[in-house]
Amino acid sequence: MSFLAKKSCAICEKPLAKYSCPKCGIQYCSLACYxxxxxxxxxxxxxxxxxxxxxxxxxxxxxxxxxxxxxxxxxxxxxxxxxxxxxxxxxxxxxxxxxxxxxxxxxxxxxxxxxxxxxxxxxxxxxxxxxxxxxxxxxxxxxxxxxxxxxxxxxxxxxxxIIKPWTPWWGNKQGKRNNEPKIVELSDTENAADIDKSDAASSIPAILNIGVSVQTLAKKVHPSVIFQIIQIELAYAYMMRHVNGEPYNENLQLAFEVMTTVSPLLSSKTADIYPSAHEALVSGFCNIDIGLSSDAKIMLLGDLQAIFDAPIYVAATFSDIYSLLTELLALCKQPKTHETPTPKASIVHRAERRVYFILSVVLQMQNDISAWQFISADISLLKRRFESEFQASK
Known part of the structure; x- marks a missing residue:
């Protein structure tokens, strides 16, 4: 699945393949080989x-x-x-x-x-x-x-x-100051798929204010949920780059498959428990590709730094994931007339409910500055390690 890892090209056999075909999965190194x-x-x-x-x-x-x-x-x-x-x-x-x-x-x-x-x-x-x-x-x-x-x-x-290179919305420093995401009230029965996504590829996703406290959803929140948040953010950042910033419409199922591959806890019956941010991230990198290059890891960790640098962006990404899952769930419930089989509705529903719960946690943590600083410090530490490895490999 990885388009970032270095493998042998299936066409010319050079050991420089950085991309994979989303249809057949072969590795290739250039547009000429594609x-x-x-x-x-x-x-x-x-x-x-x-x-x-x-x-x-x-x-x-x-x-x-x-x-x-x-x-x-x-x-x-x-x-x-x-x-x-x-x-x-x-x-x-x-x-x-x-x-x-x-x-x-x-x-x-x-x-x-x-x-x-x-x-x-x-x-x-x-x-x-x-x-x-x-x-x-x-x-x-x-x-x-x-x-x-x-x-x-x-x-x-x-x-x-024809296909304009996509610039991640979380990398817009000007947007952090002047273009904060909209906040949309959303009750438990409303459909997040109805939120306007006319310019979703370039704008900050709207934050869904679900209006439900964490205490009403669970008696106790496991401390490792913070590390689950980190891994799911990695899955989101990787997915958005994989689909060039367009996860809806015809890319909806692909977006789900990519995110659940990077972070299986999204749809699994039992959520993985990680003891640290380091383990959650390394596990996610291995799920992308066990041979993922250091420069690819540095880029993705840079994405996470930009997101966690503004806690409101964390809420925006989980709101976007929830909207994606709500829209996919509606598609799964339609008569099976699609050319490509959809995932089981029960799996998508499980992922939707898990993201709903984590979104409530994120919203409740918005003002907990020390927690977000702790996450950013962990990400920065791991990023510096990979930067050192990358420089040493040159």
Whole structure:
């Protein structure tokens, strides 16, 4: 599962693989290896999904249409530059020898090509929200040269313009001062999935004020719950990086699987008891990958430092986890018509109730400054250790 650990690449066999395919799980070291013929099934599936998600989210409004037209223009130019299409499809017969007039002629040819593409896409509602079937139809109606050209263009770092690199919301120092999370009242019977998440990838999640004291949920709270909080925060930070800051919608089940892998106590019948923050974190790192590199651990511990540096962020993350689980639970209770099987509702419900309890603990601890400082000190100590190991390994 780890995209951070260093393993051998399954494509080129170099011992530099830092990534894993979320579909088939193979380890790979670069975009070139990801797009290799050995991995073409997952590659095509990935780009189909990106096309679908892009058109779903942007609703094909005027700005999106202009952006798509610009992408198409650059795509056609790239095809022409790389000679991926038969020259006859790019130039009229009268202009085959007129290299000096290519710039003027290609514009006319682009219109012809786009008209031809429009004919091939007839019958598909491009103005509405697309689903997997219609996205697959669009892909299938592209010529082999168009598919190859599109993938080649993405391989030349153009992918960053489609999938924007995500910046964790907890790393926004300005946000800590001026952009505190909203506080939303939530009774035990209300649905956290109804909370507005229109800009969840970049904004601080709303804090769910559940309005229930810890004493009403449990007679006694085990001291190790503080270390469970740390491990679940690690699971959340890793998951958010794994899904590029977008844990909802089509990533909902993946988000749950990643978090429960890193921190099994989320969904297990009996919660693990850790004697220290160190043990809780090391256990979580091993659950990610037993060979997780020091630089990856340093990055994740930096995430935790940023979160625990502002206790209100701890409440925000557990509120977000609770909202995720509530939404997934609702999905699990729907008729089983999904392409991908959902987890058992009983497992998700168990995780939801555990997070509900821990959220009540976190909210009650908000003003216990010494407790949060204790956690931050432990995280900082472990981070310095891995930094020393990383420097020694260079």
């Amino acid at each position: 797009r290799d013929q050995k991995h073409i099934t997952c590659t095509e599936s990935f780009y189909k999904q990106q096309v679908e998600e892009s058109m779903q989210s942007q609703k094909a409004d005027e700005q999106a249409k202009r952006q798509m037209k610009e992408l198409m223009r650059r795509f056609r130019e790239q095809i022409a530059d790389d000679n991926l299409l038969d020259p006859d499809s790019l130039d009229s017969p009268a202009d085959k020898e007129a290299d000096k007039e290519d710039a003027d002629k290609e514009e006319d040819v682009d219109d012809d090509d786009e008209h031809d593409l429009a004919e091939r896409l007839q019958g598909i509602d491009l103005d509405g929200a697309l689903n997997h079937q219609s996205a697959a139809e669009i892909w299938d109606r592209l010529t082999k040269a168009e598919k190859d050209g599109f993938l080649d263009m993405l391989g030349k770092q153009e992918i960053e313009e």
